[in-house]
Amino acid sequence: MMGAEDEVRDALSDELARLTGNTTFTVVEFGSAGATIWRLYRDENGTPRAEQPRVRQSVLKDSDAFYREVNPVFIMRTAAVLPDNLFELLTAARGVPVYECRASLEAQVRKAITDSPLVLGYELAVLKEVPAGRPDAGRLILAGHPLFPPGVTQGYRTSVRVRCEPADGNGTVFAVVTRERRPDIPPSEQVLRPVHIHSAVVPADTYDVTAVLARPGRVLLEGLPAPLTKSCDSWDSLKRQVPERLAATEAVHLVCLIETCGGDDQVELRVDRLSQLIDEAAQRVSRLNVSVVAYGPHSVAWRVDERPVAVRAWAASGARAVQELRGLLGRGDDDREYLRAAQLECALETVARHLSAPDGRPVIVTAGRRPPHPPAMDTRSTIIPCPDRVNWKWQVDKIASLGASFGALRDQDARGEIWRMLGGDAMATVDDPVDMPDFAARLGLRTATQTVLFPFVD
Amino acid sequence: MATFGKGNTRVNPPGNGKRTFHSEPGIALLGATGAGKSTFLGALQIALLQTDHDWTIWSRDPASRKALIEMNSALTSEGEFPLPTTGIDTFDWILSGRRERTERSGRLRTSSFEETIQLTLKLTDPSGELSRSDHIGLQPREQLVEHVAKSRGILYLFDPIREFNRGDAYDTTYSVLMDIMAAAADHQDFDGRLPHHVAVCVTKFDEPRVFKTAESLSMLTWDEHDPLGFPRVHESDARDLMHRLCALSRNGTGNIVPQLLERHFYPDRIKYFVTSSVGFMVNKRTRKFDPHDTENVYRIGSGESLVRGPVNPINVFEPIRWLIEQAALNAA
Numbered sequence: 001m002m003g004a005e006d007e008v009r010d011a012l013s014d015e016l017a018r019l020t021g022n023t024t025f026t027v028v029e030f031g032s033a034g035a036t037i038w039r040l041y042r043d044e045n046g047t048p049r050a051e052q053p054r055v056r057q058s059v060l061k062d063s064d065a066f067y068r069e070v071n072p073v074f075i076m077r078t079a080a081v082l083p084d085n086l087f088e089l090l091t092a093a094r095g096v097p098v099y100e101c102r103a104s105l106e107a108q109v110r111k112a113i114t115d116s117p118l119v120l121g122y123e124l125a126v127l128k129e130v131p132a133g134r135p136d137a138g139r140l141i142l143a144g145h146p147l148f149p150p151g152v153t154q155g156y157r158t159s160v161r162v163r164c165e166p167a168d169g170n171g172t173v174f175a176v177v178t179r180e181r182r183p184d185i186p187p188s189e190q191v192l193r194p195v196h197i198h199s200a201v202v203p204a205d206t207y208d209v210t211a212v213l214a215r216p217g218r219v220l221l222e223g224l225p226a227p228l229t230k231s232c233d234s235w236d237s238l239k240r241q242v243p244e245r246l247a248a249t250e251a252v253h254l255v256c257l258i259e260t261c262g263g264d265d266q267v268e269l270r271v272d273r274l275s276q277l278i279d280e281a282a283q284r285v286s287r288l289n290v291s292v293v294a295y296g297p298h299s300v301a302w303r304v305d306e307r308p309v310a311v312r313a314w315a316a317s318g319a320r321a322v323q324e325l326r327g328l329l330g331r332g333d334d335d336r337e338y339l340r341a342a343q344l345e346c347a348l349e350t351v352a353r354h355l356s357a358p359d360g361r362p363v364i365v366t367a368g369r370r371p372p373h374p375p376a377m378d379t380r381s382t383i384i385p386c387p388d389r390v391n392w393k394w395q396v397d398k399i400a401s402l403g404a405s406f407g408a409l410r411d412q413d414a415r416g417e418i419w420r421m422l423g424g425d426a427m428a429t430v431d432d433p434v435d436m437p438d439f440a441a442r443l444g445l446r447t448a449t450q451t452v453l454f455p456f457v458d
Numbered sequence: 459m460a461t462f463g464k465g466n467t468r469v470n471p472p473g474n475g476k477r478t479f480h481s482e483p484g485i486a487l488l489g490a491t492g493a494g495k496s497t498f499l500g501a502l503q504i505a506l507l508q509t510d511h512d513w514t515i516w517s518r519d520p521a522s523r524k525a526l527i528e529m530n531s532a533l534t535s536e537g538e539f540p541l542p543t544t545g546i547d548t549f550d551w552i553l554s555g556r557r558e559r560t561e562r563s564g565r566l567r568t569s570s571f572e573e574t575i576q577l578t579l580k581l582t583d584p585s586g587e588l589s590r591s592d593h594i595g596l597q598p599r600e601q602l603v604e605h606v607a608k609s610r611g612i613l614y615l616f617d618p619i620r621e622f623n624r625g626d627a628y629d630t631t632y633s634v635l636m637d638i639m640a641a642a643a644d645h646q647d648f649d650g651r652l653p654h655h656v657a658v659c660v661t662k663f664d665e666p667r668v669f670k671t672a673e674s675l676s677m678l679t680w681d682e683h684d685p686l687g688f689p690r691v692h693e694s695d696a697r698d699l700m701h702r703l704c705a706l707s708r709n710g711t712g713n714i715v716p717q718l719l720e721r722h723f724y725p726d727r728i729k730y731f732v733t734s735s736v737g738f739m740v741n742k743r744t745r746k747f748d749p750h751d752t753e754n755v756y757r758i759g760s761g762e763s764l765v766r767g768p769v770n771p772i773n774v775f776e777p778i779r780w781l782i783e784q785a786a787l788n789a790a
Binding site: 300301302303333335336337338339340376377378379382384385387389 | 760
């Protein structure tokens with residue numbers, strides 16, 4: 001059996017579904033304290049809105065005026081005893097449905113708006129480059145990337161991969177918009193209307209964002225590494241800040257080599273420092289690729305299994321690289337491991353083998369302590385040679401010949417020629433605070449001269 | 459009355475072309491702390507198994523048997539080294555084997571027979587610390603001197619790496635020799651030199667500095683039948699290698715250690731061997747000797763040393779066999 005609340009909800013839903021363009025409808029609550037009138041309409045994005053219109057007191061005492069001027073689609077009575085004038089208005093209802101409920105009309109209206117389907121599709125405001133071969137190739141266009149089609153309701157979700165360029169101090173703008181769909185205007189020129197505009201200060205990187213429809217007019221964006229806040233700038237101001245084109249920028253390939261031995265605390269320090277460097281680089285470099293290569297001790301004994309050098313991420317986003325670095329924590333050391341050297345030479349060989357020019361200018365940063373294994377027996381150091389006879393000097397030379405910069409985030413007691421070479425452009429110890437902006441600058445990771453407020457969808 | 463450098467020997471008369479040889483040629487080990495004396499003994503069982511001959515080692519004495527098993531198991535099962543000796547350990551181990559022997563039976567005739575040998579090895583394994591001069595006069599040191607003096611043969615382990623790092627071989631050897639000389643001086647046969655046979659073992663052949671020195675002196679020889687391809691240093695070169703390694707002694711006195719030994723023992727009773735108790739590292743992939751990675755020992759975080767690969771002793775049984783042969787020759 002249908003209750004009065006259900007009838008009110010259905011009535012509101014039906015009326016909202018019929019609500020188009022500039023039309024409105026009104027609903028009224030009669031309670032013990034008086035009358036509450038709600039007028040519902042849709043804004044330019046098709047989002048249902050409700051407001052309380054000003055109505056003269058005389059209208060509430062004159063049934064003719066009331067039904068002519070207020071013209072409610074239904075009346076909801078929430079009190080058994082009503083003021084006299086409302087009781088008289090009720091008796092002269094003239095076919096207007098009257099529902100007797102306990103819940104307030106305001107709550108019913110809010111619920112009906114929340115549950116109503118979208119009448120216009122929602123899109124994310126993004127930048128696109130005019131493809132090569134077309135007139136104006138490379139010009140930036142502010143466009144909408146579809147999030148939700150018309151007809152969907154709250155809880156609907158969709159994913160979109162966005163690429164953020166370095167932005168200004170207010171961060172990257174995430175604006176949900178609708179488009180004025182007119183058949184006589186090409187889609188690229190249809191006006192975008194903001195539903196809401198938020199921004200987040202995020203490193204330049206690629207992010208997988210999930211958009212969730214909380215209610216018409218409200219979209220949640222999940223998956224960003226920083227919280228979204230309401231943007232201070234107006235929509236028109238933001239649009240004016242879109243650059244004509246992207247400035248030509250150098251791609252940088254930050255390769256992080258991390259030694260995973262030496263105890264959990266020390267590995268965590270290395271992970272923290274490298275993560276800070278990646279964040280710093282992401283804020284400076286628009287085209288940043290990051291790789292993570294983890295290395296530990298060689299097995300020098302038959303009884304100990306060899307754990308080879310691991311490429312945890314290659315030319316990936318900064319966020320993915322940081323995630324992979326975090327995944328290295330808690331691996332623990334083997335009681336029987338060889339302490340005097342690590343697979344650094346093999347890690348360098350792996351990097352030299354993988355590096356390719358399209359990934360960007362190589363910046364090699366090594367965080368560790370132990371020296372590499374020599375390529376052959378070394379009677380001076382007496383360190384056991386690399387099982388694959390890899391010569392670390394050759395590998396460093398090979399990488400350097402590709403125009404690489406070298407930075408070292410070494411442990412306090414890391415010494416020797418290898419660390420001098422690996423820290424040729426920038427050197428710091430992980431145990432001490434690191435001036436990361438300065439460290440990044442010495443590696444040629446310079447602040448971008450151009451800022452771009454809106455994200456890209458590639 | 460003590461018998462210096464002679465031991466006890468008993469030969470049964472030949473019968474049916476065979477005879478049995480029983481001997482108790484006590485062998486004492488001398489060497490500094492960390493020279494690898496206990497490891498040498500631990501590797502003896504493996505060394506015997508890897509020879510072509512039917513040599514076996516066993517023991518009737520429970521304590522000696524336990525030590526034999528523990529020393530051997532440490533190396534083979536866990537790659538660990540036997541715990542260093544803290545005082546003086548004496549082991550009664552029995553070495554059994556057979557050998558062909560030819561003897562002159564008249565002016566113009568010789569006869570061959572197969573000889574079954576059963577030797578009781580009285581091995582004395584003292585702590586290396588007892589060789590230090592600050593232990594002179596102390597009871598364990600006196601005991602060590604007595605053991606060495608009574609032994610027929612001495613296994614003298616010379617650790618070239620210790621000599622390189624600390625350079626105390628001359629001092630410790632000289633100090634012990636003086637005590638043994640003093641103990642021997644009262645004996646009626648004493649003629650100013652000690653009568654023992656001495657097998658000088660230059661240890662840690664697998665260590666890169668030792669191996670490289672031998673290589674640089676072109677002393678390496680290869681046996682094409684060796685399944686692992688291990689090189690060796692021929693006994694005729696061993697003394698020169700020791701001399702060269704002693705020249706790198708930390709305090710410069712190492713290079714007179716051979717002269718010290720040859721002055722106090724009969725030089726013709728001293729023989730030099732280049733040894734490694736654990737042998738060379740065998741490459742896990744090729745299962746062969748790798749001249750670019752020879753060391754078969756590494757150190758872990760606890761400070762303990764472990765064996766890297768299989769244990770393939772080099773010249774571990776050979777010095778003992780030589781000492782036994784000298785005892786047998788003297789007894790014949």
